[in-house]
Amino acid sequence: MNIEFFQERYPEDYPKTVDVNQYSSVIEIFNEFVKKFADKPAFTCLGQSMTYRELDEKSAAFASYLQSSTSLKAGDRIAVMLPNVLQYPVAVFGAMRAGMIVVNTNPLYTEREMEHQFNDAGAKALVVLANMADKAQKVVPKTDVKHVIVTNVGDMHGLVKRTLINTVLKHVKKEVPDFSIPNSVSFRDALSKGAGKTYTPVPAKPEDVAILQYTGGTTGVAKGAMLTQANIMANMTQCKAVFEKAMNEGEEIAVCPLPLYHIYAFTVHCMVFLQAGGHNILIPNPRDLPGFIKAISGVKFTVFVGLNTLFVGLCNQEVFRNLDFSSLKLTVSGGMALT
Numbered sequence: 001m002n003i004e005f006f007q008e009r010y011p012e013d014y015p016k017t018v019d020v021n022q023y024s025s026v027i028e029i030f031n032e033f034v035k036k037f038a039d040k041p042a043f044t045c046l047g048q049s050m051t052y053r054e055l056d057e058k059s060a061a062f063a064s065y066l067q068s069s070t071s072l073k074a075g076d077r078i079a080v081m082l083p084n085v086l087q088y089p090v091a092v093f094g095a096m097r098a099g100m101i102v103v104n105t106n107p108l109y110t111e112r113e114m115e116h117q118f119n120d121a122g123a124k125a126l127v128v129l130a131n132m133a134d135k136a137q138k139v140v141p142k143t144d145v146k147h148v149i150v151t152n153v154g155d156m157h158g159l160v161k162r163t164l165i166n167t168v169l170k171h172v173k174k175e176v177p178d179f180s181i182p183n184s185v186s187f188r189d190a191l192s193k194g195a196g197k198t199y200t201p202v203p204a205k206p207e208d209v210a211i212l213q214y215t216g217g218t219t220g221v222a223k224g225a226m227l228t229q230a231n232i233m234a235n236m237t238q239c240k241a242v243f244e245k246a247m248n249e250g251e252e253i254a255v256c257p258l259p260l261y262h263i264y265a266f267t268v269h270c271m272v273f274l275q276a277g278g279h280n281i282l283i284p285n286p287r288d289l290p291g292f293i294k295a296i297s298g299v300k301f302t303v304f305v306g307l308n309t310l311f312v313g314l315c316n317q318e319v320f321r322n323l324d325f326s327s328l329k330l331t332v333s334g335g336m337a338l339t
Contacts, residue, residue: 018241020234025204027096029233030059030274037277040250045086045282046165046295048157052277055089058191062094065194069185070125070147074099074202077212078125079118079145080261081105081132084282086156087187088260089270091127091149096210099202100125103212103224104261111135116221118143121212127187129153131169134177151187152176153284206230213263227263235263236271243272246330247303250277253327254303255296257286257310264334268305278303289313293320300327307335 007016023029034042034056041049050058066072078095080102082088092102103121105114107129114135118126125147128136133150140148154165170176204210210232212224254273258265260282269280281299283292293314306314311333314320331338 013245015241018237020230020237021206022237023233024206025208025229026210026232026271027093027201027204029236029271030093030096031056033274033277037250040277041279042274043086043089043280043282045084045284046154046157046161048086048161050086050090050156055093057195058090059094059097060199061191061194061197062090063097063194063199064197065190066095066098066100066125067199068197069190069193072098072100072125072147075101076124077101077103077121078127079103079105079121079123081107081109081114081126081128081136082151082261083107083129083284084256084260085129085151085153085284086282087127087151088282090156090191091187092260092266092270096204097199097201099204101209101212104214104263104266106214106259106261107132109135111139113222114139115142117214117224118145120221121214121224125149127151130176130179133179133181133184137179137181140181148181148184149187149190150179150181150184155186155188204229206233211263211266232267232271235267236275239267239272240275243303243330243332244276247276247278252276252278252303252329253299253301254278254280254305255283255299255301256280257283257292257306258334265305268332286310289317289320293317293323297323300324302327303330303332304328305332305334308333308338311338 034052038053042052042055043050078100080091095102103123126145127149130152152166154162206229208229209226210229211227213227214222214224216222256269260266286292
């Protein structure tokens with residue numbers, strides 16, 4: 001490959017190369033920056049915010065639960081089947097801290113797709129939203145999944161709002177079908193059992209697999225790309241070298257409508273913005289454009305991450321065009337050119 005061909009086309013003030021060997025693992029980065037930005041908000045969803053300190057504490061509790069209350073061991077695969085809710089970063093970083101390999105799973109998968117992915121990945125555990133747990137009930141017995149952790153959308157909120165959100169979704173909107181999964185544990189109970197315990201850090205090498213990222217962008221069934229610690233850190237470092245020209249540490253607010261279970265959004269929001277101390281506004285259902293726009297109304301967002309089709313859909317909404325964009329400094333679009 002002719003490196004000079006690309007480097008000649010970089011803007012003059014951009015580095016020609018980056019050091020991708022600054023850290024040995026994703027969790028080494030995580031541990032450094034959750035402490036550096038401890039009191040800064042990390043994620044907000046449906047009006048509830050979680051600071052970097054809380055993300056540190058809750059992911060440690062989840063790691064402790066996995067190590068002390070399950071038969072899972074380092075290197076086992078854990079499927080995380082969640083939309084953009086606060087539970088996602090807690091579950092993913094908790095699993096990584098426990099030395100496990102994350103299997104990102106689309107919550108909209110059919111039972112057939114779930115069964116294929118869980119078996120192909122060799123998943124031993126599953127974190128699933130209650131809205132999809134009825135499908136998991138049918139699929140889990142056909143797989144090697146031994147541990148199921150179920151969470152409701154409002155589980156990370158305070159008592160009043162948690163009760164309201166979960167009740168409305170189940171009994172008013174009818175979005176949570178009845179299910180029965182033997183020996184399943186609630187996400188809140190898992191955090192409670194792990195709280196106060198100390199998990200055992202698991203050293204990771206750059207060549208170790210961190211995430212199995214399944215893609216439908218190939219022929220046939222979805223295939224799992226084995227993303228190593230080095231893969232993720234290199235991508236983070238590359239993106240940060242470009243984005244940081246427009247960002248100030250600990251001050252940026254990013255709109256996050258793309259699913260974190262896709263590597264694009266994961267890299268930007270869970271890795272680059274982790275290093276930048278950014279505040280991510282999670283949008284659980286970006287297809288609900290009125291709800292999406294309402295969630296960011298009044299927010300002085302500085303970064304907007306999306307796809308061309310999403311931006312086109314939003315720009316066709318008058319209420320979106322009338323939002324206050326005076327704070328916006330950086331727009332990131334993936335997949336194709338932004339038109």
